[in-house]
Amino acid sequence: xxxxxxxxxxxxxxxxxxxxxxxxxxxxxxxxxxxxxxxxxxxxxxxxxxxxxxxxxxxxxxxxxxxxxxxxxxxxxxxxxxxxxxxxxxxxxxxxxxxxxxxxxxxxxxxxxxxxxxxxxxxxxxxxxxxxxxxxxxxxxxxxxxxxxxxxxxxxxxxxxxxxxxxxxxxxxxxxxxxxxxxxxxxxxxxxxxxxxxxxxxxxxxxxxxxxxxxxxxxxxxxxxxxxxxxxxxxxxxxxxxxxxxxxxxxxxxxxxxxxxxxxxxxxxxxxxxxxxxxxxxxxxxxxxxxxxxxxxxxxxxxxxxxxxxxxxxxxxxxxxxxxxxxxxxxxxxxxxxxxx
Amino acid sequence: xxxxxxxxxxxxxxxxxxxxxxxxxxxxxxxxxxxxxxxxxxxxxxxxxxxxxxxxxxxxxxxxxxxxxxxxxxxxxxxxxxxxxxxxxxxxxxxxxxxxxxxxxxxxxxxxxxxxxxxxxxxxxxxxxxxxxxxxxxxxxxxxxxxxxxxxxxxxxxxxxxxxxxxxxxxxxxxxxxxxxxxxxxxxxxxxxxxxxxxxxxxxxxxxxxxxxxxxxxxxxxxxxxxxxxxxxxxxxxxxxxxxxxxxxxxxxxxxxxxxxxxxxxxxxxxxxxxxxxxxxxxxxxxxxxxxxxxxxxxxxxxxxxxxxxxxxxxxxxxxxxxxxxxxxxxxxxxxxxxxx
DNA sequence: CGCTGGCACTCAGCAAAAGAGACTGCTAAC
DNA sequence: GTTAGCAGTCTCTTTTGCTGAGTGCCAGCG
Numbered sequence: 004x005x006x007x008x009x010x011x012x013x014x015x016x017x018x019x020x021x022x023x024x025x026x027x028x029x030x031x032x033x034x035x036x037x038x039x040x041x042x043x044x045x046x047x048x049x050x051x052x053x054x055x056x057x058x059x060x061x062x063x064x065x066x067x068x069x070x071x072x073x074x075x076x077x078x079x080x081x082x083x084x085x086x087x088x089x090x091x092x093x094x095x096x097x098x099x100x101x102x103x104x105x106x107x108x109x110x111x112x113x114x115x116x117x118x119x120x121x122x123x124x125x126x127x128x129x130x131x132x133x134x135x136x137x138x139x140x141x142x143x144x145x146x147x148x149x150x151x152x153x154x155x156x157x158x159x160x161x162x163x164x165x166x167x168x169x170x171x172x173x174x175x176x177x178x179x180x181x182x183x184x185x186x187x188x189x190x191x192x193x194x195x196x197x198x199x200x201x202x203x204x205x206x207x208x209x210x211x212x213x214x215x216x217x218x219x220x221x222x223x224x225x226x227x228x229x230x231x232x233x234x235x236x237x238x239x240x241x242x243x244x245x246x247x248x249x250x251x252x253x254x255x256x257x258x259x260x261x262x263x264x265x266x267x268x269x270x271x272x273x274x275x276x277x278x279x280x281x282x283x284x285x286x287x288x289x290x291x292x293x294x295x296x297x298x299x300x301x302x303x304x305x306x307x308x309x310x311x312x313x314x315x316x317x318x319x320x321x322x323x324x325x326x327x328x329x330x331x332x333x334x335x336x337x338x339x340x341x342x343x344x
Numbered sequence: 345x346x347x348x349x350x351x352x353x354x355x356x357x358x359x360x361x362x363x364x365x366x367x368x369x370x371x372x373x374x375x376x377x378x379x380x381x382x383x384x385x386x387x388x389x390x391x392x393x394x395x396x397x398x399x400x401x402x403x404x405x406x407x408x409x410x411x412x413x414x415x416x417x418x419x420x421x422x423x424x425x426x427x428x429x430x431x432x433x434x435x436x437x438x439x440x441x442x443x444x445x446x447x448x449x450x451x452x453x454x455x456x457x458x459x460x461x462x463x464x465x466x467x468x469x470x471x472x473x474x475x476x477x478x479x480x481x482x483x484x485x486x487x488x489x490x491x492x493x494x495x496x497x498x499x500x501x502x503x504x505x506x507x508x509x510x511x512x513x514x515x516x517x518x519x520x521x522x523x524x525x526x527x528x529x530x531x532x533x534x535x536x537x538x539x540x541x542x543x544x545x546x547x548x549x550x551x552x553x554x555x556x557x558x559x560x561x562x563x564x565x566x567x568x569x570x571x572x573x574x575x576x577x578x579x580x581x582x583x584x585x586x587x588x589x590x591x592x593x594x595x596x597x598x599x600x601x602x603x604x605x606x607x608x609x610x611x612x613x614x615x616x617x618x619x620x621x622x623x624x625x626x627x628x629x630x631x632x633x634x635x636x637x638x639x640x641x642x643x644x645x646x647x648x649x650x651x652x653x654x655x656x657x658x659x660x661x662x663x664x665x666x667x668x669x670x671x672x673x674x675x676x677x678x679x680x681x682x683x684x685x
Numbered sequence: 686c687g688c689t690g691g692c693a694c695t696c697a698g699c700a701a702a703a704g705a706g707a708c709t710g711c712t713a714a715c
Numbered sequence: 716g717t718t719a720g721c722a723g724t725c726t727c728t729t730t731t732g733c734t735g736a737g738t739g740c741c742a743g744c745g
Contacts, residue, residue: 026737028736028737028738029737029738030736030737040688040689041688041689041690042689042737043688043689043690043691043739043740044687044688044689046737046738046739046740047687047688047739049738050738050739060737060738061697062695062696062697063694063695063696063697063737063738063739064694064695064696064697064735064736064737064738065696065697065736065737065738066736066737066738102490103490103506103508104506105492105504105505105506107504138484139482139484141480141482141494141496143479143480143496143500145499145500146684149443149444151446151496151500151502153482153494153496153502155482155484155492155494158486159484159486159492159506161492161494161502161504163446163448163502164446165444165445165446165500167444237603238603239580239599239603240596240599240600240603243592243595243596243599244596249592251584251590254584255581255584255585258580258581258584259581262578262579262580262581343487367707367708369707369708369709370708370709371707371708381717381718382717382718382719383708383718384710384717384718384719384720385716385717385718387708387709387710388710388716388717390709391709391710401708401709402726403724403725403726404708404709404710404723404724404725404726405706405707405708405709405723405724405725405726406707406708406709406725406726407707407708407709686745687744687745688743688744688745689742689743689744689745690741690742690743690744691740691741691742691743692739692740692741693738693739693740694737694738694739694740695736695737695738695739696735696736696737696738697734697735697736698733698734698735698736699732699733699734699735700731700732700733700734701730701731701732701733702729702730702731702732703728703729703730703731704727704728704729704730705726705727705728705729706725706726706727706728707724707725707726707727708723708724708725709722709723709724709725710721710722710723710724711720711721711722711723712719712720712721712722713718713719713720714717714718714719714720715716715717715718715719
């Protein structure tokens with residue numbers, strides 16, 4: 004579709020535009036590229052590229068800016084070529100800094116680091132408790148009608164929720180129930196644990212042990228999947244640095260979208276099972292708020308197979324040769340961290 | 345200092361400016377106020393007010409803008425007059441919506457609600473675990489050298505942290521230690537618990553029970569006060585709506601300040617012990633980033649005396665007659681919620 | 686046949702100029 | 716003490732003209 008020379012010129016246009024955020028003229032390309040063509044010849048090529056939809060000009064007397072189609076084409080070749088070297092913060096050092104933090108704090112920190120070193124907005128989705136391996140459960144009676152449940156997974160994911168309590172259950176009874184559940188369910192995946200509970204409840208009528216009955220009914224409530232992903236977004240103020248969002252109204256909508264973490268979680272959902280670094284443009288989603296954005300993400304996994312996502316968000320115009328390795332390495336860093344935990 | 349008529353006119357200036365965000369002219373005041381003075385007379389008064397430092401004009405042919413001194417004077421009279429009615433969301437309804445959520449989720453929700461109904465940025469500081477009443481401790485061995493600690497307070501504050509483990513301690517041993525600590529420390533304030541541990545450790549040499557020794561040393565690590573307040577900030581995108589921050593650079597600095605939650609926590613620290621609604625202007629703090637901002641806050645308390653803060657941040661020009669009651673009622677709402685928990 | 690220099694043309698962006706409008710401060714009269 | 720009137724000031728907006736970047740096309744060259 005695109006011969007070697009045209010491809011090379013398109014690449015140059017993207018590179019220049021990535022640095023300047025401005026339309027690129029034929030002269031600038033000629034100066035920059037090694038091809039050794041005059042501006043006039045390059046103009047001919049540019050006419051072709053425009054014909055094909057890879058570049059467009061904002062107005063007659065301006066240079067050209069790469070279209071999303073061009074960026075898609077560009078990142079696709081980059082992703083196929085492999086990540087290349089990253090110049091992110093030292094992974095070893097970073098890893099040991101995270102080692103002493105709770106999972107939540109660690110993920111927040113990673114999001115921050117991603118943001119700081121990319122100068123875009125950092126994004127981390129925590130693994131779902133529901134897809135982890137069950138480790139411990141604890142009940143604390145807060146009020147006669149409300150029980151606090153704390154769940155811990157094998158890799159250290161902590162989840163708390165409050166469940167209603169039918170009749171007043173004493174703290175001692177709650178502890179018995181927790182003990183029973185910890186003995187019975189520990190080491191199972193949460194899915195298996197849920198299945199196990201249902202199975203046992205079906206046989207429950209045969210059981211006369213009130214404690215077991217209580218434990219099962221509590222745990223069913225406790226393990227119910229509420230499905231709201233924890234998302235850590237750091238460095239949203241960096242979007243103010245991006246000239247493409249200079250319009251206040253635009254910024255407002257984008258910031259607003261970032262505030263609704265559920266929106267981002269939904270957006271990243273579809274790439275959750277993919278391997279390697281993923282790139283999605285806002286226009287490729289059904290959310291108009293993130294038009295003009297680009298999401299660079301990669302998944303990490305914990306011991307037990309639960310998966311989470313890390314990434315950065317910025318404008319479509321991004322230094323992909325730098326951010327792709329950064330995101331890729333960060334995902335691997337977290338995987339290593341969580342699998343060793 | 346200010347006679348009744350001048351006070352009334354200043355008030356009118358503030359009201360008009362609060363709505364329009366623009367300099368206020370003598371004619372507008374004359375039209376609006378019930379005083380029945382001509383613009384010319386009002387101009388005389390304005391000259392006086394300017395003399396006294398309550399208003400200032402951006403340039404010769406513009407109206408006057410109330411100074412921070414004027415706003416300080418204004419809110420002081422408002423605060424003394426009492427809160428007046430709020431038209432925030434129905435407290436009853438809101439309360440029952442929060443009842444089934446974990447503390448963290450509830451506080452985040454409150455911050456969101458504050459932001460939504462004020463159209464400014466919502467702010468909630470969680471009570472410190474260290475100032476709460478100890479309820480439960482739980483240890484989970486994550487790796488031979490790392491132990492996850494989950495702490496729960498009387499009012500349902502959950503805090504997790506990871507502590508290093510000297511020698512490999514088995515999960516069974518950890519459970520014994522937790523049992524011992526739960527028996528011994530439950531119901532004490534965290535401060536008391538810390539003191540108790542130190543006291544017992546001093547006597548430790550006399551003790552030959554290895555389990556108790558281990559429990560004490562673990563708990564000392566676990567209860568160590570790390571002092572990083574949890575702050576929930578919601579609705580930061582609202583600051584983009586404020587004309588006073590229209591300058592991009594200004595916005596960037598402000599958003600950046602909001603991202604450093606520790607900065608806000610430090611800022612709110614000094615009003616933590618106060619009663620009732622507090623108002624602090626950015627210029628009254630030592631943080632230049634929040635110049636031009638106004639913080640309206642109030643404290644809430646939990647069973648056991650731990651305190652937290654709720655509030656909103658916006659420009660100095662704010663509809664204080666509305667936001668003061670809103671913040672006050674929200675603080676009372678949370679207090680009621682947490683004291684009944 | 687592809688490449689290139691030359692040239693006329695287009696159009697955004699900037700700066701200077703002009704005009705309109707909003708307020709003020711002052712003065713003189715009530 | 717209050718007010719109408721008026722001259723003066725200064726911002727904001729609009730207009731106009733200019734400059735410069737960049738394009739498309741054409742004719743000539745290797």
